[in-house]
Amino acid sequence: MSNRKQECVEQAFGPVRFLPGPNRGKYPHCHSLFVEEAGVLIDPASDRERLKELRDQGKVQAVWLTHWHEDHIAHLDLFDDLPLWICEEDALPLSSKDIFCDWYALDQPGMETVRAYWMDILESQFHFKPRKPHRLLVDGETINLGNVTVDVIHAPGHTPGHTCFYFREPGVLLLGDYDLTPFGPWYGDVLSSIEQTEASVKKLRQVPARVWTACHETGLFTEQPGQVWDDYLQVIRTREDKLLNFMTEPRTMEDVIGQHIVYLKAREPKEFFEMGERAIMGKHLESLIAQGRAVKNGDYYELT
Ligand SMILES: [Zn+2]
Structure with a gap:
């Protein structure tokens, strides 16, 4: 497996640049992608100083999000004035901290302390500011960014509107939070789904990519991840088996x-x-x- 892992350093694959997050993009950080020339920045929660530099050089024209989670929007505040694109199903929690917390089921009885903690860190740690998207990403659409063609792939489960992107010419697939980590998939939100997560991972595995990027940890695979896909989904079965045994x-x-x-x-x-x-x-x-x-x-x- 080790030969499939690349070092977590900034590198470009044709027009698509991988921007590593601090600490291998482990939560609360993530890795970003940047489509140069078109100036599209995806998931602005990697290194804040690097993102500031791109902004100050006037290179960023728009921000796209794979989904609504806090560890993908932490530095979105740097790009207040730029168009934001996200899938419709994930747009609502970006509009208010309260809705954001509700989507984590923090409106349930007994969750008051946890909710207060989240209301605080959303601002202090994740620089949350309410945002409305300028445009909604649609499953199956093809976006022409000039020197690269992007297929929009709706991949729900992690979140209802989780969206992946396939950059055709360089063969780069952004897996978002289907991140192929040993931790396994997250499907714990109110609107997450175990079954949709499994279906989305299987769908993504079929994409004829040459480079796979993900938002956390290894983040970059330049060879078919192979067994790593199976290991990732196996985590779901292992969790269930442990629960049944208990x-x-x-x-x-x-x-x-x-x-x-x-x-x-x-x-x-x-x-x-x-x-x-x-x-x-x-x-x-x-x-x-x-x-x-x-x-x-x-x-x-x-x-x-
Ligand atoms: Zn996520």
Whole structure:
């Protein structure tokens, strides 16, 4: 696998430039793509100083987003005056911090402290400012950027409007947050879906790319990732298996969170990581119930 991983450094593939984020693009950072000449910057949450430099040189003309998450918009505030494009299904949470928090299910009872934490970090850490898109990206459309042709690929699951981009001439596919990391996929938002995540990853695998970029960690594959695709999806099955093994008796959500199935151990800040455990394992429980494999009695989940 190691020969498939490239060093996380800035490099261009024809007109498409990979801009690495700090700390290998690990959350709360991400990697960006920059389409030179056309001046399209995708997911402005990589290195803030580098993005400022591009802005100050007048090279950025528009910002596109793969999806609405905070770790992809952290430096969007530098580009307040530029057109913003995003898929319609992901546009709403960018319009207000309250809607943003609601989409993470922080309007639920008992979430008051966590919500207050998020309302604060959205501004202090992620420079959140309400934005409305100038144009909506549409699944299947082809965008001509002059020296490069872009296919817009709607890939829901991670978020309902998660969008990937295929740059035809250099054969570069931006996978967004289907990032092929060992952590595996995130599908913990109110509108995330395990089944759509699996379908989107399988669809993306079929794209005849020569270079694959993603928003976190390795971020750049110049050879077909091969087994890495399988390992990535396998994480979903492993999480489910661990949950099923734990449900030898009725369990509450708090019991399930205490197993650290997603993050593998207790981590700080709790407000963040417990929310993640709750969100992802909630989706697994929801899925088991939908399949008739589990039921919920009061606060307890049990297998049928
Ligand atoms: Zn994301």
